[in-house]
Amino acid sequence: MLDSGSRRLMDEIIDLKKQKDVFLLAHYYQRPEIQMIADYVGDSYAMALAARDCSQSTILVAGVDFMAETAAILCPDKTVLTPEPLATCPMANKVVIEDIIKYRQEHPDAVIVSYVNTPAEVKAVSDVCCTSSNAAKIVAQISPDRQILFVPDQHLGSYIAEKLGRNMELYSSECPTHQRITAEQLDQLKEQYPEAAILVHPECPKEIRDKADFIGSTSGIIDYAVKSPYQVLIIVTESGIMHSISEKCPEKKAILASEELICPNMKSITLEKIHYSILNNETLVEVPEDTRIKSLSALEKMIDWTSRDTG
Numbered sequence: 150m151l152d153s154g155s156r157r158l159m160d161e162i163i164d165l166k167k168q169k170d171v172f173l174l175a176h177y178y179q180r181p182e183i184q185m186i187a188d189y190v191g192d193s194y195a196m197a198l199a200a201r202d203c204s205q206s207t208i209l210v211a212g213v214d215f216m217a218e219t220a221a222i223l224c225p226d227k228t229v230l231t232p233e234p235l236a237t238c239p240m241a242n243k244v245v246i247e248d249i250i251k252y253r254q255e256h257p258d259a260v261i262v263s264y265v266n267t268p269a270e271v272k273a274v275s276d277v278c279c280t281s282s283n284a285a286k287i288v289a290q291i292s293p294d295r296q297i298l299f300v301p302d303q304h305l306g307s308y309i310a311e312k313l314g315r316n317m318e319l320y321s322s323e324c325p326t327h328q329r330i331t332a333e334q335l336d337q338l339k340e341q342y343p344e345a346a347i348l349v350h351p352e353c354p355k356e357i358r359d360k361a362d363f364i365g366s367t368s369g370i371i372d373y374a375v376k377s378p379y380q381v382l383i384i385v386t387e388s389g390i391m392h393s394i395s396e397k398c399p400e401k402k403a404i405l406a407s408e409e410l411i412c413p414n415m416k417s418i419t420l421e422k423i424h425y426s427i428l429n430n431e432t433l434v435e436v437p438e439d440t441r442i443k444s445l446s447a448l449e450k451m452i453d454w455t456s457r458d459t460g
């Protein structure tokens with residue numbers, strides 16, 4: 150339940166967005182009150198397209214730093230703002246750029262596939278980007294005789310490798326939030342709700358994915374929740390997704406698998422910070438032009454390959 154202070158702030162942000170020609174772009178893991186006033190809510194792939202296609206002169210990204218950087222890379226003529234410059238992704242930050250450059254030198258014919266959860270400098274030395282919603286489609290289009298390095302999420306990488314029956318070298322990083330659930334917790338929930346379907350994000354480890362009725366990106370999970378016949382759903386991804394699921398299928402019982410499934414970086418963004426950010430035009434997100442041009446190539450390739458009809 151929102152208090153009157155939050156409601157007032159939400160109204161003020163809606164007015165400010167109009168006055169200052171701001172497009173408020175939010176991830177599904179944002180707080181519900183932020184999703185409620187956003188111009189667009191989506192997963193990282195949909196957010197990238199929405200940023201590229203919006204008509205406003207300023208984009209405020211309610212998400213972590215790599216999402217804001219992606220908007221800045223795709224939209225050089227727009228002002229991109231972050232309400233919290235310290236909102237970052239520990240999985241993305243674990244990538245050591247020198248590792249990727251060394252791999253490239255040692256394996257000049259290999260394809261480097263980078264999850265969008267990477268800093269711009271890593272995208273700039275990658276061949277193609279992907280997100281959890283299109284990773285299988287991207288990897289499937291790489292010739293079977295090419296070696297692949299998948300950066301940085303070892304769990305998403307191993308899921309795609311299993312799904313496609315394809316060997317890939319996996320960088321060793323992972324999302325700390327999606328590790329905050331155990332197979333035992335899921336077993337207990339399934340005992341309590343035997344009729345429930347278990348919906349799991351591929352950033353979870355294999356022992357969790359093995360218990361899933363459905364594995365998919367945030368948008369995939371929401372879509373499955375809405376369209377599947379299951380009336381009880383156990384959701385294994387970040388807590389922010391529960392807002393969209395309850396909005397889109399209020400008649401279903403959706404249970405977050407653990408109250409620990411919270412990304413503190415995503416939740417560090419608040420209404421107050423968004424209000425301040427729009428009012429003061431802070432904090433600007435900038436990517437050096439040479440890095441932007443190089444990383445744009447990997448992002449554009451992702452968008453192109455995703456749009457292909459591969460049958």
Ligand code: SF4
Pocket residue numbers: 178213237238239240241266324325326327387412413414415
């Ligand atoms: S949920 Fe995980 S992958 Fe997403 S921003 Fe948070 S730490 Fe990074």
